Amino acid sequence: MTWEPERLDDQRHLSEADPAGMLPAVAASAAHVRTGYRTAVEAEVVGRLTGHGRPRAIVVAGVGGSAVAGDILAAVAGNGAPLPILPLRSYQLPGWVGAADLVVAVSGSGAAEETLSVATQAVRRGATLLGVGAPGSPLEAIATQASAPYVPVPVTGQSRANLWLLATPLIVAAAGLRLVQADAELFERVAKTLEDMAHRCRPSSESFINPGKSLAMDLAESVPMIWGSSALASVAAYRLACQLNANAKYPAIHGELPEADHNQIVAFDGPLAERDIFAETAGRTLRLVVLRDVDEHPQVAKRREASVRLATERDVPVTELAAEGVHPLERVATLIALGDYASTYLALGYGIDPTPVSAITELKARISQ
Numbered sequence: 001m002t003w004e005p006e007r008l009d010d011q012r013h014l015s016e017a018d019p020a021g022m023l024p025a026v027a028a029s030a031a032h033v034r035t036g037y038r039t040a041v042e043a044e045v046v047g048r049l050t051g052h053g054r055p056r057a058i059v060v061a062g063v064g065g066s067a068v069a070g071d072i073l074a075a076v077a078g079n080g081a082p083l084p085i086l087p088l089r090s091y092q093l094p095g096w097v098g099a100a101d102l103v104v105a106v107s108g109s110g111a112a113e114e115t116l117s118v119a120t121q122a123v124r125r126g127a128t129l130l131g132v133g134a135p136g137s138p139l140e141a142i143a144t145q146a147s148a149p150y151v152p153v154p155v156t157g158q159s160r161a162n163l164w165l166l167a168t169p170l171i172v173a174a175a176g177l178r179l180v181q182a183d184a185e186l187f188e189r190v191a192k193t194l195e196d197m198a199h200r201c202r203p204s205s206e207s208f209i210n211p212g213k214s215l216a217m218d219l220a221e222s223v224p225m226i227w228g229s230s231a232l233a234s235v236a237a238y239r240l241a242c243q244l245n246a247n248a249k250y251p252a253i254h255g256e257l258p259e260a261d262h263n264q265i266v267a268f269d270g271p272l273a274e275r276d277i278f279a280e281t282a283g284r285t286l287r288l289v290v291l292r293d294v295d296e297h298p299q300v301a302k303r304r305e306a307s308v309r310l311a312t313e314r315d316v317p318v319t320e321l322a323a324e325g326v327h328p329l330e331r332v333a334t335l336i337a338l339g340d341y342a343s344t345y346l347a348l349g350y351g352i353d354p355t356p357v358s359a360i361t362e363l364k365a366r367i368s369q
Contacts, residue, residue, distance in 0.1 A: 036168030065160030108159025110137020212341025
């Protein structure tokens with residue numbers, strides 16, 4: 001597989017190399033916010049949850065693309081949340097979870113075995129359960145049997161392409177519990193922000209003005225080390241790394257400042273940071289990608305600036321991207337949307353179909369035997 005940047009402005013290639021429509025799926029994010037909000041309201045999530053009172057803690061169970069919904073909830077609620085919000089990627093519910101807690105089970109397919117396991121344990125322990133996933137799924141059956149609220153979102157294709165269908169009901173529920181400030185106006189602003197990103201990153205927009213294509217070109221032929229400068233930005237960093245893995249079948253490392261300055265930064269002095277100026281072709285080297293947020297701790301801002309200088313002095317290329325918007329949900333949406341486009345364009349630039357995840361499919365088949 002070779003990187004051919006001219007593919008990104010070849011409209012025929014972008015269409016033929018993406019037969020399952022990952023680019024249109026990314027462009028549907030705004031519609032997914034609106035649909036996720038409407039479906040959550042129709043499911044009467046707020047009324048059914050507030051009847052139980054505010055929980056002691058919230059555990060959000062999910063894996064793969066679905067799990068990022070829990071990360072978004074925790075980051076948007078932030079340090080001001082009056083209770084702990086724990087994203088969980090596991091088969092096992094923590095031993096301390098009980099009747100005083102809320103377990104949110106999120107699965108785009110409604111059939112992820114890890115999430116079904118946790119949902120079943122939550123019911124057995126008497127915890128309040130909220131399910132979000134495909135209609136008519138095993139997860140909905142568990143919620144229905146437990147008389148628990150369930151949001152049947154109309155997912156299609158891969159769960160990672162339905163992030164906002166899955167994440168929006170969680171924010172609606174959190175707003176009802178007074179953990180975040182979010183209303184219909186906010187969700188419409190987020191949808192319009194995603195529409196604007198879709199316009200800027202549309203396939204017909206040429207690489208030199210298209211932020212999604214430009215980021216893909218930065219990432220190509222490098223080993224990206226993606227750092228977030230806040231909890232919110234680090235969710236987007238993780239999401240970008242996962243999307244590079246799944247869409248472009250491409251390796252990536254994610255981290256969060258200040259922690260990355262205590263370990264990952266040392267890679268600036270390693271073999272992947274070296275450049276052979278006499279080589280006929282450039283080898284793959286590190287690239288530092290910094291996702292910035294306005295809500296940075298002052299010391300983190302200093303560390304970010306110093307880290308970028310350190311990378312530059314060692315000839316490690318740097319890409320800095322800033323979140324846009326006022327509300328945390330708007331800011332994380334801009335970073336995630338840009339990364340979703342970039343990962344898809346990177347796949348298409350290498351001639352890779354971004355939708356299939358054959359290694360995951362094969363793994364599931366092997367462990368089911």
